[in-house]
Amino acid sequence: MSLDIAISVVMTLVIAATPILLAGLGELVAEKSGVLNLGVEGMMLVGAVAGFISASLTGFTPLGYAVAGLAGLCASLLFAALALTLGANQVATGLALTIFGTGLSSLAGAGFVGTTITRLPALFPPALAGHPILRLVFGYDVIVYLSVALTLAATWFLNHTRSGLILRSVGESDASAHAIGYPVTAIRYLAVAFGGALAGLAGAYYSLAVTPMWADRITAGRGWIALALVVFSSWRPWRLLLGAYIFGAVMTLELYSKAAGFALLPPEMLAMLPYLATVVALAVIAMRPSRGRLDAPRCLGKTFRAGA
């Protein structure tokens, strides 16, 4: 394999990993506050379609991303209203959100199948972005750098800021946080909204960058992979980045071996790899002895109601 191809492979990998990382980061923050939102896939699809439509109608792709984030956020508020305010079962509500997003996106996107939009250009000038080797570092659009910056920011926020500390405390013990006097539900709303915005952005990355056109169910279950990766990462942003890139690599491997026609495994077997790997990863993570701090936030998925 020539260097050129190798660089292309790595770049494909990064692009494949970016939306998973974005969606995963959003879910990670939401889960840190104790909310299990299984609607990631749905919010991604809502973001993907909203982003695509607005970019396609205005011809201005950055607007597409902005609208996508907003759309994802709105979708997440639907979840929050049901699961946090009314106290509906989080699992069922999340599933409903995914089904909703799937339906809404295919309905709204039906008229846009086949239309194309222009991708965002690379962030850096062509001298760097187009350089045969340096493009490995400089050849991406702004969203890729944003995803890495957000990983950094999330780490900093969760571990080094008071707000992050409070957010985590709400996820670890809603009763204690409430007893001290923190507004548990309001904090969870914010975390869920952040998760929704990032999921929307992640979805838009599929429709505006990975395959810059509209196709039904364009996210193809990647939202679920993002959910699994959050568990895999033990709720730590850098590990999530690592996980996303590993999965990006697996997906890229599948893509390239199919294209190159050289296959040790049938293509279907390669395609199932990311999902199988997720199951295995979840099992392996669970097998290691509990180390307390690396476990799930203790209130994850539990409905909180402030007592009298």
Add this chain to the structure above:
Amino acid sequence: MAETTTRLELSGITKRFGEVLANDGVSLVARKGEIKALIGENGAGKSTLVKIIYGVQQADAGEMRFEGAHVVVTSPRAARKLGIGMVFQHFSLFEPMTVLENIAIGMDQALDRRKLEREVTAILAAYALPLDIHRHVDTLSVGERQRIEIVRCLLQKPKLLIMDEPTSVLTPQEADQLFDTLRKLASEGCTVLYISHKLNEIKALCASATILRGGRVVGECDPRIETPRRIAEMMIGAELAHVERARGRTPGGARLVVERLSVSTDEPFGTKLEAISFEARAGEILGIAGVAGNGQKELMLALSGETAAPARAVRLDGAAIGSLPPPARRKRGLCALPEERNDHAAVATFSLAENTLLTARERKALSAKGVIKTGAMRDYARRVIDAFKVATTGADAPARSLSGGNLQKFVVGREILQEPQVLVVDQPTWGVDAGAAAAIRQALVDLAGRGSAVILVSQDLDELLSLCDRLYVMNDGRLSRPLTVGEASIEEIGLLMGGVHGQTDKAHARGDHAH
């Protein structure tokens, strides 16, 4: 009353929860630099009162003056602003986080990490509190966890510190350390409101005490001068001395024998059972007294079969049943009724009829070959409702539609009508109205009268002394020597409940030889 020395003054504080009057015109005064005890049995209204002071709950009536000024405390945050700190029985901690992080979360205002670290270190040094601020809470002992809560309070430089039963979860050494801290705080002018029912520690620590009973102040005293017996009588009620217990029972042979039962616990606040030995005889009511959280729950689980033990550690009419699951134990005649009615002793959303199936299906043949006999199930529920005068719309009423007392009558009745050889009940009259409590007590006495052994776990000394033939006191996962009701003095029981194990070692030794 010298205005200058008074820090906190309550007058006529009243708080009602539904039909229960938790505080009924409570008045008290606490001076600067004083460690004031608030004494009373469970349910006397101590916790409600301090929650009102700390702003967790609001009084329905009454006035609170702090530092001479009339105040209305609407929230804990407002209380902290006034200079009131409180350490709850249940800590508000976050286990996967470090001590320092926990302290930071507890602060009302953001503080630079380094500055906070300096302040915390200074406080730890000043009060000689051993605590590693970089450790994660899940690795700490209960005493260390409590120190985090204390440091949180001290950082706010409190004028009044409320401690709600702080030693109920501490080892004696940790408790001594806590007393040193509190004394030092008082010497600096801070007022400490100390809630407890451990008489000897109040004697050692406090210069004045307010005694609550049934939501009212029943006395004030100087615990250094007063005898523990006097205080216990005030706490439990004067009528205690001349309670007539049921007579005319002659206990038969041992039905349930528990021998060197030890059970460890995974729960953070659980208690380890250590070599529990006792026997319950046919026709007697055996009491297990003690302050909550001393292993009663664990003992219940081990007796009901929800946690397994070595087979020979629990023997029913001679058969080793310690390792059997609950249904097999019931089949052999051991029924157990846990303290928590909702979703432990009964499923709240199920109908009463369905709730009979939970524990009565084996002995009452409510199912055959895995199929529920709906008719039998309803009949049995109706029998229980009739026999125990349960106020309900019928066998199909959901359990949660019943009042606490009626549901309790139902679940007690469900067990008693099975005519078990041995019945173990935990706090059967807790939170139950007087009428229901009387009916339940009568039913227990009658069951024993029919030759069953009844084991009554309770924190209500009145109840134990009026019903039981013998009783043990449980403390820190261990049992005292058996006491014969009528011969044992209240003082002795109180001392044993408070963990003064004068004769425990001897009792253990004796228990061992007996088997």
Add this chain to the structure above:
Amino acid sequence: MRIRLEPRKAQSPAALYGAPVAAIALTMLTGMVLFTLMGFRGGTAVFEIFIEPLLEPERWPDIAVKASPLVMIATGLAIGFRANVWNIGAEGQYIVGAIAGTGVALATYGVDGWWVLPLMLLASIIGGAAWAAIPAILRIRLKVSEILTSLMLTYVALQLLYYLVRGPWRDPEGYNFPQTRMFDEAQTMPNLLEGTQLHAGVLLTLIAVLIAWFVMSRTLSGYQVRVVGLAPMAARLGGFSEKRTVMMTMLVSGALAGLAGLIECSATFGQLTPQFPVNYGFTAIIVAFLGRLHPIGVLVGGVALATSYIGADIAQTASALPQAATGLIQAMMLFFLLGVDILVVNRVRLRPSLAQHAP
């Protein structure tokens, strides 16, 4: 003002059964507004989706055939949900059941015998149950959430299906189309009503519902499932094992999904093709909730959903409403149901906020 939810002491049965009806009504209302805003004739479209199929008797067999797999899968899922077991990978179990049954079909190709079809059905039950056993074992042994694993295995099952129909199981005389050969007579679900699609699988679904209803309401096993889900402490006192319950409910839901998969494969397609999985496994989740996790309710919920599928076809031709509207309608039903449900269990209380009390 603060909004507070307080649990109702007694549930009125009217509210209990009214909730799904209210959810459907709200969905119709919202759908009407939404479709109108999108430029369709909203009222007409909603009528076509929800009402028209029920008015035309010749469509009833279609509704039954459509409802059959939904109801069968949802019956199993509802049992699991009752026990707090969240198998959301029924789609995968549905596929694997069809694969297992097809395996038997291909192995017995050309063999004539009454036992062929039952053997296929048995294989599909085992296949679906085995696929569900993986997340069950992972949850019981390692405490891995069954939500993610069962779902991931759906994608694995899908790829397995693609692999088989493109590779080893491809019809040798099928012009390279990725599908197996057609099942022969002995391998096809018998038809029940000449001139319609109505097949014996519908009967099997009805039997499954009746059995589930009996088990859940009249047997200790059903009681066990309900207690474990509602009150784990009470379950322990009653002597019911949570692990055994998880395993049992996962196997049952997997088995029913697998069976539904093969029936659909054999009755509707007559072969294994990549087109046969159409997310019934996910739609069944809605059916389960719409049916209040009760077998008879599931039956009604399945008919309601099937009606909306058939109705969406009508609306597509008559009102040019895109097929995708079905998914949206279904999701809205679930959203509204979850919301209405909370209001059935709780009473909404408006309380003045504390600040207003302070002097």
